[in-house]
Amino acid sequence: DAKTTQPPSMDCAEGRAANLPCNHSTISGNEYVYWYRQIHSQGPQYIIHGLKNNETNEMASLIITEDRKSSTLILPHATLRDTAVYYCIVRVYNAGNNRKLIWGLGTSLAVNP
Amino acid sequence: GAVVSQHPSWVICKSGTSVKIECRSLDFQATTMFWYRQFPKQSLMLMATSNEGSKATYEQGVEKDKFLINHASLTLSTLTVTSAHPEDSSFYICSARDSKGGIYEQYFGPGTRLTVT
Numbered sequence: 001d002a003k004t005t006q007p008p009s010m011d012c013a014e015g016r017a018a019n020l021p022c023n024h025s026t027i028s029g030n031e032y033v034y035w036y037r038q039i040h041s042q043g044p045q046y047i048i049h050g051l052k053n054n055e056t057n058e059m060a061s062l063i064i065t066e067d068r069k070s071s072t073l074i075l076p077h078a079t080l081r082d083t084a085v086y087y088c089i090v091r092v093y094n095a096g097n098n099r100k101l102i103w104g105l106g107t108s109l110a111v112n113p
Numbered sequence: 114g115a116v117v118s119q120h121p122s123w124v125i126c127k128s129g130t131s132v133k134i135e136c137r138s139l140d141f142q143a144t145t146m147f148w149y150r151q152f153p154k155q156s157l158m159l160m161a162t163s164n165e166g167s168k169a170t171y172e173q174g175v176e177k178d179k180f181l182i183n184h185a186s187l188t189l190s191t192l193t194v195t196s197a198h199p200e201d202s203s204f205y206i207c208s209a210r211d212s213k214g215g216i217y218e219q220y221f222g223p224g225t226r227l228t229v230t
Contacts, residue, residue: 032218034218036221041204041224041226042223042224043117043119043206043208043221043222043223043224044157044206044208044221045221046218046219046220046221049218087156087157091218098145098162098170099218100147100159100162101159101218101219103156103157103158103159104156105155105156106156
């Protein structure tokens with residue numbers, strides 16, 4: 001079962017910031033939050049990940065609340081090419097101490113001109 | 114950057130036949146590879162995790178005799194769908210983890226669209 005919940009869809013105007021929320025209230029102390037996106041009929045693309053601190057890279061920023069129960073992915077200046085399904089994922093350890101990603105349903109982001 | 118390829122990108126086969134999908138890490142060695150399945154408008158579902166040189170670990174509900182996984186080298190894993198049926202039609206995606214580590218959890222391939230008629 002997915003450990004994250006996201007709104008099913010969001011709209012954003014081109015050039016504006018897109019803020020995608022994610023709830024992960026049952027996350028454990030050693031579990032990272034990962035964000036991937038998937039453009040239609042392609043493989044997922046890594047965006048960013050974090051544990052406790054806010055993170056920023058050339059694609060996006062990740063804001064994680066102090067209690068780690070939720071996070072927000074920020075695309076600072078959305079373009080039409082950012083239209084995709086965005087997945088907020090928790091990386092867990094299974095019984096064999098192997099890492100795996102637990103995928104939810106994601107948020108379908110539509111960037112409008 | 115690290116690239117994962119899949120072959121074929123799409124395949125159509127008849128019911129009852131077997132189909133093999135290849136997943137290659139092109140510029141890095143992957144001790145661990147993953148196979149996912151994705152139905153239309155649904156999320157990725159992990160099918161199995163394969164470590165080079167050992168048997169794959171299948172997720173609950175995935176038939177290991179139907180979905181044969183071989184990870185014989187550090188750059189190649191294959192998924193064979195045996196005796197395929199129309200309900201096996203799906204988008205199959207592999208991913209690979211760089212054995213040297215790094216910030217990326219998994220690098221994903223472009224996916225293979227399987228249609229069983």
